[in-house]
Amino acid sequence: MSRKPELKGRAARLARLLPTGGSRGQAARAPFVLLVVVLLGGGLIGLLVLNSALSEGSFQLDDLKQRTKELTDEEQALQRDIDAYSAPRALQRRALELGMVPGGDPAFLDPDGTVKGNPSPAPAAATPLVLAPEALASTSPGATAATPSPYTEPSAPAPTSTTAASPSTAATPTTAATPTPTPTPGR
Numbered sequence: 001m002s003r004k005p006e007l008k009g010r011a012a013r014l015a016r017l018l019p020t021g022g023s024r025g026q027a028a029r030a031p032f033v034l035l036v037v038v039l040l041g042g043g044l045i046g047l048l049v050l051n052s053a054l055s056e057g058s059f060q061l062d063d064l065k066q067r068t069k070e071l072t073d074e075e076q077a078l079q080r081d082i083d084a085y086s087a088p089r090a091l092q093r094r095a096l097e098l099g100m101v102p103g104g105d106p107a108f109l110d111p112d113g114t115v116k117g118n119p120s121p122a123p124a125a126a127t128p129l130v131l132a133p134e135a136l137a138s139t140s141p142g143a144t145a146a147t148p149s150p151y152t153e154p155s156a157p158a159p160t161s162t163t164a165a166s167p168s169t170a171a172t173p174t175t176a177a178t179p180t181p182t183p184t185p186g187r
Contacts, residue, residue, distance in 0.1 A: 007015050084090060107119030 006012075101122050101124065104120035104122045105118055107115050107117040109115060
């Protein structure tokens with residue numbers, strides 16, 4: 001067992017000025033503790049920034065989902081409009097409004113020039129309803145709603161041969177069981 005020798009004179013005075021071995025271990029711990037505190041604080045701040053970025057992304061995702069739903073609804077409404085306008089009855093009614101008549105029996109030509117089939121002319125309408133663009137886009141405030149428009153919603157059944165003969169009844173559309181397109185917001 002060795003005992004530390006007692007210092008005398010000048011050596012004892014120097015030993016009192018210098019720190020002892022126990023305090024040197026505590027001095028080495030202070031930077032380590034400071035480093036751990038800085039790392040923990042930086043980690044918490046990093047987590048806070050990451051959490052706020054994820055929250056912001058979540059809000060943007062919700063907004064984009066809502067916008068997608070709105071656009072999907074609008075697309076479906078437009079598809080319903082297209083389906084209503086392309087229905088056979090609506091197309092037939094629009095064709096009659098424009099003065100078109102159903103075609104007769106077709107005839108076919110062979111390469112040698114012979115005619116196959118019995119062609120017949122299309123029946124002529126009494127008075128075709130063809131309006132000039134100026135009449136359709138009337139800007140006078142006293143214009144009546146009875147003026148047919150080329151972009152009316154399909155609402156009348158196809159006129160029969162008796163209705164096509166009378167011009168007064170052909171110009172006034174009637175309500176029928178054809179599908180009416182729903183108005184789309186924003187148009």
